[in-house]
Amino acid sequence: MPSSPRLLPSSPIPGLRRRRLLGAALSTFTGSALLAGCSPQESPNQLTVAAYPQIDAVVEQALQSWRAQHPGVTVKVVTRQYGDHHTAMTTALSTAVGLPDVMALESSFVGRFAHGSGLEDLSAAPYEAHQLRDRFVAFAFDQGTNANGRVLALPTDIGPGTLLFRQDLLARAGVSVENLTHSWESFVDAGLAIKQKTGAFLLGNAQTLKDILIRSGLQPGQSLYFGSDHEVLVKSSRFERAFELALKVRRNQLDARVNAWSNEWAEGFKRGRLSVELSGAWMVGQMAKWVAPSTAGLWRAAHLPESTFVSYGGTFYAIPRLSNPQRKAHAWALIKHLTLDTSRQVQAFREVDAFPALSQALDEPFFDEPLPFLGGQPARQLWREAARRITAVSVHKQNSFADEVVGTELDNVLDRGKSITAALADAHRVLVRRARR
Amino acid sequence: MSRSVIKQRKRLTPRWAPYVLLMPFLVLFAVFGIFPLLFSIVLAFQSWDPSSGLASMTFVGTENFSFALGDDWFWKSLGSTFTLALLSGVPQHLVAIPLAAFIDRTFGRWRDPVSAVYFLPYITSSVAIAILFGALFSKDFGLVNSLLHAWLRGENIDWIGRSETLGPVVSFIVFWRYLGFNLVLYLAALQSIPRDLYEAAELDGASAWRQFFHITLPGLRPMILFGVTLSVIGGLQIFEEPFILTGGKGGPDQVVMTVGMYVYRTAFEFNDFGAASAMSWILCAIVAVMTWVTHRAFKTDGSPR
Numbered sequence: 038m039p040s041s042p043r044l045l046p047s048s049p050i051p052g053l054r055r056r057r058l059l060g061a062a063l064s065t066f067t068g069s070a071l072l073a074g075c076s077p078q079e080s081p082n083q084l085t086v087a088a089y090p091q092i093d094a095v096v097e098q099a100l101q102s103w104r105a106q107h108p109g110v111t112v113k114v115v116t117r118q119y120g121d122h123h124t125a126m127t128t129a130l131s132t133a134v135g136l137p138d139v140m141a142l143e144s145s146f147v148g149r150f151a152h153g154s155g156l157e158d159l160s161a162a163p164y165e166a167h168q169l170r171d172r173f174v175a176f177a178f179d180q181g182t183n184a185n186g187r188v189l190a191l192p193t194d195i196g197p198g199t200l201l202f203r204q205d206l207l208a209r210a211g212v213s214v215e216n217l218t219h220s221w222e223s224f225v226d227a228g229l230a231i232k233q234k235t236g237a238f239l240l241g242n243a244q245t246l247k248d249i250l251i252r253s254g255l256q257p258g259q260s261l262y263f264g265s266d267h268e269v270l271v272k273s274s275r276f277e278r279a280f281e282l283a284l285k286v287r288r289n290q291l292d293a294r295v296n297a298w299s300n301e302w303a304e305g306f307k308r309g310r311l312s313v314e315l316s317g318a319w320m321v322g323q324m325a326k327w328v329a330p331s332t333a334g335l336w337r338a339a340h341l342p343e344s345t346f347v348s349y350g351g352t353f354y355a356i357p358r359l360s361n362p363q364r365k366a367h368a369w370a371l372i373k374h375l376t377l378d379t380s381r382q383v384q385a386f387r388e389v390d391a392f393p394a395l396s397q398a399l400d401e402p403f404f405d406e407p408l409p410f411l412g413g414q415p416a417r418q419l420w421r422e423a424a425r426r427i428t429a430v431s432v433h434k435q436n437s438f439a440d441e442v443v444g445t446e447l448d449n450v451l452d453r454g455k456s457i458t459a460a461l462a463d464a465h466r467v468l469v470r471r472a473r474r
Numbered sequence: 475m476s477r478s479v480i481k482q483r484k485r486l487t488p489r490w491a492p493y494v495l496l497m498p499f500l501v502l503f504a505v506f507g508i509f510p511l512l513f514s515i516v517l518a519f520q521s522w523d524p525s526s527g528l529a530s531m532t533f534v535g536t537e538n539f540s541f542a543l544g545d546d547w548f549w550k551s552l553g554s555t556f557t558l559a560l561l562s563g564v565p566q567h568l569v570a571i572p573l574a575a576f577i578d579r580t581f582g583r584w585r586d587p588v589s590a591v592y593f594l595p596y597i598t599s600s601v602a603i604a605i606l607f608g609a610l611f612s613k614d615f616g617l618v619n620s621l622l623h624a625w626l627r628g629e630n631i632d633w634i635g636r637s638e639t640l641g642p643v644v645s646f647i648v649f650w651r652y653l654g655f656n657l658v659l660y661l662a663a664l665q666s667i668p669r670d671l672y673e674a675a676e677l678d679g680a681s682a683w684r685q686f687f688h689i690t691l692p693g694l695r696p697m698i699l700f701g702v703t704l705s706v707i708g709g710l711q712i713f714e715e716p717f718i719l720t721g722g723k724g725g726p727d728q729v730v731m732t733v734g735m736y737v738y739r740t741a742f743e744f745n746d747f748g749a750a751s752a753m754s755w756i757l758c759a760i761v762a763v764m765t766w767v768t769h770r771a772f773k774t775d776g777s778p779r
Contacts (some may be wrong), residue, residue, distance in 0.1 A: 127524055127525060128524075128528065130524065131522075131525065131526075131527060132527075133528070135529055149525070149745060152523060153524075153526035153530065154526045154527070154530065155526050155527060211738045261756075295635075300612060300614075300615060301613055302617070304615070359527060437743055437744060438743075438744045441723070441728075445726075445727055448726050448727055451636070467546050468539070470544065470546075474541070474746060474749070
């Protein structure tokens with residue numbers, strides 16, 4: 038008959054030592070897991086910055102001078118991939134668990150978070166961020182300010198829109214830069230000539246033309262898809278024109294029907310099958326480094342057609358409202374350190390193509406240097422002018438959903454022969470149900 | 475004496491030992507199973523801007539459910555889900571059953587290694603699978619188009635970029651992935667069919683086809699019910715393959731945006747956790763109904779087998 042279980046623990050047999058060890062390990066595991074889950078860094082001198090690739094490198098770079106100025110304050114940079122980072126920030130804001138002291142945000146997420154109350158109001162004391170407005174490119178600062186005038190994030194880099202074109206293909210087609218940029222209609226006509234004479238496509242995808250045309254002609258503070266009272270604007274002439282020109286591009290086979298960042302898209306640039314790219318100024322760095330380095334010297338930059346000035350992305354820094362209050366003063370000092378220093382802004386531009394949001398940085402001699410990828414053109418001067426002429430676009434809560442609905446309806450027009458009127462009416466119907474959610 | 479009493483108190487008593495030993499599972503199940511389930515029930519009745527924190531929730535009654543039921547995109551994603559589930563699920567069983575019978579009869583002691591080969595895709599990372607098939611079906615540089623071009627000399631097909639071809643491609647990937655799983659199920663079930671039935675049929679002069687239709691298929695019926703039930707539940711919850719293959723968007727015209735993907739996007743991309751929770755509970759109800767329908771369809775006329 039086996040011994041009574043109650044007596045077993047005092048037995049010295051090896052099996053029971055194992056059991057004791059197991060119990061100890063279990064309690065250690067559960068204990069440490071619980072601690073890891075809820076142990077905030079309590080030290081007021083230990084900051085956490087949440088960032089995504091490239092911005093993390095900019096922050097790390099700036100920490101060298103930060104440590105010299107703030108010897109007692111350590112900074113830990115937590116990096117996640119772009120999508121994961123913003124999902125993690127949404128989760129952190131929703132639960133107030135795992136909040137960093139400083140969060141880097143892409144411009145569209147600033148617009149999205151601006152509707153809630155998760156970010157600290159930087160226009161209030163002790164930050165007084167509105168006093169810094171003149172130091173930044175105007176639209177960038179306004180982009181970090183919500184409808185109630187609260188400053189929720191400070192900009193660090195921006196993406197002034199530019200038109201990049203293959204000089205050699207234009208020359209072969211007898212198309213001038215004036216032809217390409219006079220108006221959006223002349224832009225498409227120039228594409229016809231390029232296709233006819235060289236066989237090269239004008240664009241990767243007709244959708245990119247629509248994306249920019251619906252941004253053209255917006256008044257400062259207006260939203261792309263929704264009016265101030267949530268009315269849906271997709272049946273306006275702005276959208277009709279965008280759809281008509283995109284359809285003309287597709288009908289004349291002027292787009293390669295490839296999506297940005299796909300293998301086919303990159304190959305299109307490498308093999309000279311794409312003659313134009315509409316994007317942010319940062320694209321030149323991407324093209325020169327990995328997309329199509331072999332085409333260096335063949336590209337030039339110009340303003341977007343019809344003097345359209347728009348922004349393609351940008352990065353901001355914000356402080357979560359519910360982050361540790363003891364560390365907010367240091368967090369604000371760090372944000373100012375990252376955004377208000379001319380040399381650091383220029384260094385970030387030089388190293389990772391982060392176009393400065395700091396006005397003063399735009400006057401640095403670096404902006405007058407020739408760019409080898411663009412055949413020695415000092416194109417930064419062009420982008421500087423564009424940056425100063427862009428106006429802020431208000432971001433509606435349903436902006437990303439509307440983006441997708443309108444993009445899908447354009448696909449229906451381009452690929453399935455749906456009429457533009459019907460497509461915009463359908464988009465309108467879907468968005469009306471969403472507008473006030 | 476008193477020291478040994480203290481020692482005993484510190485030790486794990488048999489009364490608590492099972493609970494303590496089960497604790498790792500219970501904690502994980504509570505955190506990752508029960509809590510999200512309960513939280514999503516709560517969320518389904520709330521309007522919530524997640525970036526404003528938990529305190530910003532407001533009770534809206536059944537508004538999220540009525541919104542979901544009237545949402546064009548929800549019905550569209552449900553249509554995509556059913557199409558993918560049918561296109562990938564039905565062939566899985568139509569191929570797995572005869573293939574299992576063939577492997578069982580033909581390969582003898584090599585049966586297990588052969589079925590292991592078919593099982594491999596099931597245990598392979600779905601990310602790796604989606605990336606691999608993304609490369610195979612690439613428009614300009616994919617192997618599939620290269621082969622087709624070599625044989626047929628036609629224009630390259632944009633398999634992933636066109637709504638007409640993307641659905642079949644995703645269905646094929648799902649079919650390819652889960653075929654081996656069903657094969658293993660049916661091979662196991664075949665072992666339970668008495669061999670003497672086949673011997674008797676042979677003596678009576680029944681052909682292999684007649685044996686298949688009159689012995690194998692009826693013998694597999696309980697396993698078919700089990701396999702089809704799993705396919706119905708899995709098919710209505712397809713997420714990974716179309717998500718990774720289309721960069722999380724669902725492809726042109728959202729043709730492979732399943733309900734699972736739409737729920738995820740509604741919450742994390744469109745910031746509407748209330749509607750997303752309501753949609754997930756509607757999907758749960760649909761899965762339950764479809765499972766019941768499957769059981770009704772496979773129930774024999776007499777007593778259940």
